[in-house]
Each structure stands twice: as C-alpha cells, then as structure tokens.
Amino acid sequence: MKARDLYVLVGVIGIVLMMILPLPTWLLDLLLIVNISAALMIILIAMNTQDALDFSIFPTLLLITTLFRLALNISTTRLILTEAHAGQVVQTFGSFVAGGNLVVGFVVFLILIIVQFLVITKGSERVAEVGARFTLDAMPGKQMSIDADLNSGLINEAEAKERRLKIQREADFYGAMDGASKFVKGDAIAGVIIVIINIIGGIILGMTYHNMSPTESLQKFTILTMGDGLVSQIPALLISTASGIIVTRAASEGNLAHDLSGQVLRYPKLLYIVAGTLAALGLFTPIGIWITLPMALVLVFASRRIQQSMSRREAEASVQEEEQQIEEVRSPESVMGLLTIDPIEFEFGYGLIPLADAQQGGDLLDRIIMIRRQCALELGMVVPVIRIRDNIQLKPNEYIIKIKGNIVARGELLLHHYLAMTPGYEDASVTGIPTTEPAFGLPALWVDEMMKERAELAGYTVVDPPSVVATHLTEVIKRHAHELLGRQETKALIDNIRESYPALVDELIPSVLSIGDVQKVLAKLLKEKISIRDLTTILETLADYGTYSKDPDVLTEYVRQALSRQITQQFLGTEQGLKVITVAPTVERRITESVQQSDHGTYLALDPVTSQTLLQKVTEQAGKLAQMGRQPILLVSPTIRMYLRQLLDRSMADIPVLSYSELEPSVEVQSVGVVNL
Known part of the structure; x- marks a missing residue:
C-alpha cells in the first residue's frame, strides 16, 4: 500500500473518530479552516474543468466532504452544549454576521439556509437526476453510432473501445452524481435540525448547567449556533454550487472563464x-x-x-491562415492536390458572375441541384458534384463545360437578353443578335426585353440565359453520362440495391461478374441514352446470362431486351405508333457475313466503300424522317444491332438503333424508309 492510500484511509477513520471523541478547540478551529479551504478548492476546480469526466472523483469527494462536515457539526455541537464555547472560528463567524444585533444575524443566517436548501441543493439534485436519465437513454444510440463508424472504417478498434469506455464512464458519473446529490440534500436538512437543537438545547443548558440568565443564555447560544451554522453551511453552499457547475457543463468546450469571455x-x-x-x-x-x-x-x-x-484576434487568425496556406503550398504533399481532376466543371467569364451570385439574384446553384435530380430520375445515376468557378481567361460572356478536365462544350450568353429560337420560319418583325442555341445547335436570336413579347407572339420559343445554361449543361451530362459512371460510382449504385435485394447482389458479384463488368454494361446503356434506373432488372438479367458470356456487348443486348417495355415507352412517347427506318434483308445478310471473331470479341469488318455507302443511305433516310418532324429511329434485327450501332457511332451517334426484340409486341411499327445498297 502506497503512502497516499494510507493517508486517505487514516483521514476517513479520523472523520469517524471525530463523531465519537471530543476535540480541543484549537484542533476544531484548524479542521474548520480545512473544511472551508477544501470547499473553495472544489468549486475552483469545477469552474476550470472542461469535461465532467475530468473531475470524475467528484461524487465520491462529495460524500467524503459531506461526512466531514457532519462530523464537524457534531464536534461543534458537543462543545457548544458542554462548554458554551466552540473555538475562535465559530465565535468570529457568529459575532461578525450578527453585527451586534441578534435579529439581523438570525435573519441573514435563515436566508442563507433557505438559499442553500431550496435553490442550490434542490436545483443541483434535479439537474443531476435529469442528466443521469438522459445519459442512460442516449447510450444505445451512441453505441450504435460507434459501431457504424467502426464498420465504415472511420475509426479503428482501439478508438471504438476508447469511445465505448467514455460513454460507460459518463453513465456511471451521472448516475453517481444523482445518488450523491441526495446526500447533499440530507446534509442541508441535518444542518437545519442541528441549528434548532443547538439553540433550544443551548438555552436550556445555559440556564440549568451554566447558571446563565435567560437573556444571557439566548444571546450566547444564538451567536454560537449562527457561527456554527455559517462555518458549515458556507462550505456546503460552495460544494453544492460546484455540483451544479459540474453537471451543467454538458455542452461546454472550455472552462467557465473561457465560456464566459467567449x-x-x-x-x-x-x-x-x-x-x-x-x-x-x-x-x-x-x-x-x-x-x-x-x-x-x-x-x-x-x-x-x-x-x-476581437479585431486583433481576427487579424492574427487571418495572418496565421495565410501563413499556413503558404506552408501547405511549399510542402511536398501539396502537389498531390493538383493531380485531382473534377468529373464536371462549369467555368464562366467575369461577365456571367451574376448568374452564380445569389446576392445578385442568380439561381444557377439551385438550377444545378435540379439538374442532378432530373438526371437521377431520367438516367438512374448520381451525377457527380459540378464544380463552378469563374475564369478570367475566358471572354466576359463566355462559358465552357469540362468533363474530366477536357472541354466538351462552350457557349456565350448575353445577360439582360433572351434567347428566341425560330419555330421553323423567319419573322421579319422579330429582330435581334443572330446566334446558335448551344444545346441543340438551332438558329436563334438574342432579343431584348422590348422584343421578347413580339417574339413570343410570333411563335418563337423564348428562354432566359439561366435556362439556356441549364439546358446545355443537362444535355452535355446526358451525352457524356457513360464517361461519368466509373467503378466507384457503380459500386455505390450496387450498394444501394444491396439494401433491398441482398440475395441478387451476392449471387451476381463477384462470383458471376465483377464490378468492372457491370460498369461496362451500364456505360454502354448510358451511351445510347438508355436509363439504368431499373437497376434490379439489369442485375437480374446479368445474373441469368453472365454465366454464359462475359462479353459486355453481348450482355448489353440481353439487358436491352429485358428493358423492352422501358425502351418502347422511351421512344414511343405519347404517339400511337412508331415510324422507323428499316434495313433491307440483303444488307442485314451482308453485315452478318462481315462479322469477324477475335480474341477480344466480335467486330464488323465491312470494306470502306460499303461502309461509306451504308452511312450515306442511312443519312438520306434519316433526313427524310427528320423533315416529317419525327425522330429518326433505325430498326434492325437483333443479330446485327450492336454491329450497326458501332458503325454509326462516329458520324451518327444521335440516331437510335433498336432491334425488334426491344419493342413490345403491341406497338404498331410503320416503316417510312428502307436502307438498301
């Protein structure tokens, strides 16, 4: 046993002996000063404690100081009743408070008792009780949060163990404080009872045992009782206040002085x-x-x-932040941040800053949020965060759109103007600045506010600059969606499906196909603007046919056939029938005979002259259908669909190529053109 452990044991035994053995007045005075000093020390520690657990010994210390104070009350009561004197400390406190007037002294002492019992002690007891209750109620949620952080890799096992231990210690601490506050309340009640005993018993003993007159006995023992009460209740008041400070510092980030000043x-x-x-x-x-x-x-x-x-601190913080940024730039690790490429970037000249500045009425950020929601509904993928920044190297009214650091689209806007797109014929009364609509390449005019109404009456489609940007950005995202869907994004989509269909995902990945194989199929669908929102059907199809073939092109064809209802609805729209361009049987046969097999899969090996002629014929038929106001759709047999799609990708990527297996049997199909060599 160490010496300090022995001191604590001797101290507790000494407290018990104080209740039994009479103490000399000099020793009692010393112990009373020790009691006051301990109370001051405890409240100062409570005020400077940042976390309640930093003073976790407080509940036990509260019980020991309460026992010590009761032992002092018993010792002073013994001396008051037997010797009509309890040392210099008690006498000084009683005389100083009374100030020569017993009524005033007694009223002050009574107020102190009321404050101690009804305000401080009762309030601390209630706060400790509520704190213990809420801490215990919050334990399951905190434990689940720790388990979630551990499973996601945010913390390791050691950190999780430390956090669990802290939660357990908090529960134990507030539970102990709840119990210890009951002792403080009992001590306050005992102090009131001791005061009554000292006054009544002292007056009786003063007249019978000490041969005092009633007036002399009343004055003598009232002063001693008040001194005894003050010398015990003031430390009790300080410790009760410390108890309240400890249990009410749940939301604090510093000590009491720091919180007050801050x-x-x-x-x-x-x-x-x-x-x-x-x-x-x-x-x-x-x-x-x-x-x-x-x-x-x-x-x-x-x-x-x-x-x-405050101004000086803000300036110092600003200087420190600048110095820190300079140090980060100088550090070798700072170069690593330059290697990161944003998936999508939207840069604009300084003249278009009002579009993105909410203080100037710009709503570009809100429109981008809606674009991401629209793409999630139409394409079934989560569009990455779009980085928006101004670029002084651009023209004032120019903007560019980048995909993975490369410019894929650009345009120019005129603020305070409207873009009027022609309805198919020109109206001489509508004048403006000629331009081209950036999203679809249609001829258009920039018109001012006065010309806007005339353009609308003439049948022009009139939109404001933010709508032009939003439409252009949406079309660029749809056109390059297959580039934005990588393996990490595919894994996020699969993990989302796993929550509802765990058996499907576990069967498919990784035993049948890898995440990379699934990503290739999804990218091919997005490249032809086929939504992957019905990911369950896609994964079901891949699970069925993935055991027979690993070729992404072949698997994509199976998936497209499984999505026939969705594809039919997408291209049919509100029309009753579907007008398409078909391919002559001889051409299909020639394409089939030109398919070659290699180690990396199959490919179409048409001679250049035939390929060029075929592309020319498709272009002619597509132009005829476009003149009728219809979207050109090429309908072919399932066996050649993917090869013909590969042939058209470079020059006519916007023309959908469908197979008969991808259309619902109930759809009425009308051929308005035949591609023939």
Missing part, C-alpha cells in the same frame, strides 16, 4: 445599449447620475476594449 461577451455592441440604459436611469430617475454614469462609462470602455481585442 459567449457572454461575444456581442460587445450590446454593452453600449446597457450603458445607455444606465445613463438614462441616472438622468430621469432619482437614482442619480453620480451612481449610474461611472458604471456606464466602465461598460463603454469595456465594450471598446473587447472590440479591439
């Missing part, structure tokens, strides 16, 4: 209002300006100093 004095301008109120009280009430004016001047001076201090 939170109460956070708004120094409010001190001017307080100072003005005090000055008005001195001017317009009998209080007098000589009392309120000095206090008002002190508040004004304090507010001024606090503002200067």
Whole structure:
C-alpha cells in the first residue's frame, strides 16, 4: 500500500473518530479552516474543468466532504452544549454576521439556509437526476453510432473501445452524481435540525448547567449556533454550487472563464445599449447620475476594449491562415492536390458572375441541384458534384463545360437578353443578335426585353440565359453520362440495391461478374441514352446470362431486351405508333457475313466503300424522317444491332438503333424508309 492510500484511509477513520471523541478547540478551529479551504478548492476546480469526466472523483469527494462536515457539526455541537464555547472560528463567524444585533444575524443566517436548501441543493439534485436519465437513454444510440463508424472504417478498434469506455464512464458519473446529490440534500436538512437543537438545547443548558440568565443564555447560544451554522453551511453552499457547475457543463468546450469571455461577451455592441440604459436611469430617475454614469462609462470602455481585442484576434487568425496556406503550398504533399481532376466543371467569364451570385439574384446553384435530380430520375445515376468557378481567361460572356478536365462544350450568353429560337420560319418583325442555341445547335436570336413579347407572339420559343445554361449543361451530362459512371460510382449504385435485394447482389458479384463488368454494361446503356434506373432488372438479367458470356456487348443486348417495355415507352412517347427506318434483308445478310471473331470479341469488318455507302443511305433516310418532324429511329434485327450501332457511332451517334426484340409486341411499327445498297 502506497503512502497516499494510507493517508486517505487514516483521514476517513479520523472523520469517524471525530463523531465519537471530543476535540480541543484549537484542533476544531484548524479542521474548520480545512473544511472551508477544501470547499473553495472544489468549486475552483469545477469552474476550470472542461469535461465532467475530468473531475470524475467528484461524487465520491462529495460524500467524503459531506461526512466531514457532519462530523464537524457534531464536534461543534458537543462543545457548544458542554462548554458554551466552540473555538475562535465559530465565535468570529457568529459575532461578525450578527453585527451586534441578534435579529439581523438570525435573519441573514435563515436566508442563507433557505438559499442553500431550496435553490442550490434542490436545483443541483434535479439537474443531476435529469442528466443521469438522459445519459442512460442516449447510450444505445451512441453505441450504435460507434459501431457504424467502426464498420465504415472511420475509426479503428482501439478508438471504438476508447469511445465505448467514455460513454460507460459518463453513465456511471451521472448516475453517481444523482445518488450523491441526495446526500447533499440530507446534509442541508441535518444542518437545519442541528441549528434548532443547538439553540433550544443551548438555552436550556445555559440556564440549568451554566447558571446563565435567560437573556444571557439566548444571546450566547444564538451567536454560537449562527457561527456554527455559517462555518458549515458556507462550505456546503460552495460544494453544492460546484455540483451544479459540474453537471451543467454538458455542452461546454472550455472552462467557465473561457465560456464566459467567449459567449457572454461575444456581442460587445450590446454593452453600449446597457450603458445607455444606465445613463438614462441616472438622468430621469432619482437614482442619480453620480451612481449610474461611472458604471456606464466602465461598460463603454469595456465594450471598446473587447472590440479591439476581437479585431486583433481576427487579424492574427487571418495572418496565421495565410501563413499556413503558404506552408501547405511549399510542402511536398501539396502537389498531390493538383493531380485531382473534377468529373464536371462549369467555368464562366467575369461577365456571367451574376448568374452564380445569389446576392445578385442568380439561381444557377439551385438550377444545378435540379439538374442532378432530373438526371437521377431520367438516367438512374448520381451525377457527380459540378464544380463552378469563374475564369478570367475566358471572354466576359463566355462559358465552357469540362468533363474530366477536357472541354466538351462552350457557349456565350448575353445577360439582360433572351434567347428566341425560330419555330421553323423567319419573322421579319422579330429582330435581334443572330446566334446558335448551344444545346441543340438551332438558329436563334438574342432579343431584348422590348422584343421578347413580339417574339413570343410570333411563335418563337423564348428562354432566359439561366435556362439556356441549364439546358446545355443537362444535355452535355446526358451525352457524356457513360464517361461519368466509373467503378466507384457503380459500386455505390450496387450498394444501394444491396439494401433491398441482398440475395441478387451476392449471387451476381463477384462470383458471376465483377464490378468492372457491370460498369461496362451500364456505360454502354448510358451511351445510347438508355436509363439504368431499373437497376434490379439489369442485375437480374446479368445474373441469368453472365454465366454464359462475359462479353459486355453481348450482355448489353440481353439487358436491352429485358428493358423492352422501358425502351418502347422511351421512344414511343405519347404517339400511337412508331415510324422507323428499316434495313433491307440483303444488307442485314451482308453485315452478318462481315462479322469477324477475335480474341477480344466480335467486330464488323465491312470494306470502306460499303461502309461509306451504308452511312450515306442511312443519312438520306434519316433526313427524310427528320423533315416529317419525327425522330429518326433505325430498326434492325437483333443479330446485327450492336454491329450497326458501332458503325454509326462516329458520324451518327444521335440516331437510335433498336432491334425488334426491344419493342413490345403491341406497338404498331410503320416503316417510312428502307436502307438498301
């Protein structure tokens, strides 16, 4: 056993002996001073503690100090009743508070007892009880949060164990505080009872045992009782206050002084209002300006100093942040950040800043949020975060769109103008600045506010600049969606499906196909603007046919056939029938005979002259269908669909190529053109 352990044991045994053995007055005076010093020490520690667990011994210390105080009460009561004297400390406290008037002294002492019992002790008890209850109720949620962080890899096993231990210690601490506060309440009640015993018993013993007159006995024992009560209740009041401070510091980030200076004095301008109120009280009430004016001047001076201090701290923080940024740039690790490429970037010239500045009425950020939602509904993929920045190297009204660092589209806007797109014929009364609509390449005019109404009456489609940008950005995302869907994004989509269909995902990945294989199929679908929102059907199809073939092209064809209802609805729209371009049987046969097999799969090996002629014929038939106001759709047999799609990718990627297996049997199909060599 160490020496300090022995000291604690001896101290507790000494407290018990104090209740039994009479103490000399000099030793009692020393112990009373020790009690006051301990109470001051405890409340100062409580005020400077940042976390309640930093003073976790407090519940036990509360019980020991309560026992020590009760032992002192018993010792002082013994001396008061037997010797009519309890040492210099008790006598001084009683005489000083009474101030020569027993009634005043007794009233002050009674108020102190009421404050101790009804306010501090009862409040601390309630706070400890509520704190213990809420801490225990929150334990399951905190444990689940730790388990979730551990499973996601945010923390390791050691950190999880430490956090679990802290939660357990918090529960134990608040539970112990709840129990210890009951002892403090009992100590306050015992103090009141001891006071009554000392007064009544002292008066009786003073007249019978000490041969005092009633008046002399009343004065003598009342002073001693008040001194004894003050010398015990003041430390009790301090410790009860410390108990309240400890259990009410749940949301604190520093000690009491730090919180007071950081939170109460956070708004120094409010001190001017307080100072003005005090000055008005001195001017317009009998209080007098000589009392309120000095206090008002002190508040004004304090507010001024606090503002200067806050400005100085902000300047120092700004300088420190700049120095830190400079150090980060100088460090070798800072280069790594330059290697990161944003998936999508939207850059614009300084003249278009009002589009993105919400303070100037710009709603570009809100429109981008809606674009991401629209793409999620139409394409079934989560569009990455779009990085928006201004670029002084661009023209003032120019903007560019980048995909993985490469420019894929650009355009120009005229603020305070509207883009009017022609309905198919020109109206001479509508004048403006000729331009081209950036999303679809249609001829258009930039018109001002006065010409806007005339253009609308003439049948023009009129849109504002933010709508032009939003439409262009949406079309670029749809056109390059297959480039934005990588393996990481595919894994996120699969993990989302796993929550509802775990058996499907576990069967498919990784035993049948890898995430890379699934990503290739999804990218091919997105490249032809086929939504992957019905990911369950896609994965079901891949699970069925993935055991027979690993070729992404072949698997994509199976998936497209499984999505026949979706594809039919996508291209049919609100029309009753589907007008398409077909391919002559001889051409299909020639394409089939030109398919070659290699180690990397199959490919179409047409001679250049035949390929060029075929592309020319498709272009002619597509132009005829476009003149009818219909979207050109090429309908072929399932065996050649993917090969013909590969042939058209470079020059006519916007023309959909469908197979008969991808259309619902109930759809009425009308051939309006035949591709023949």
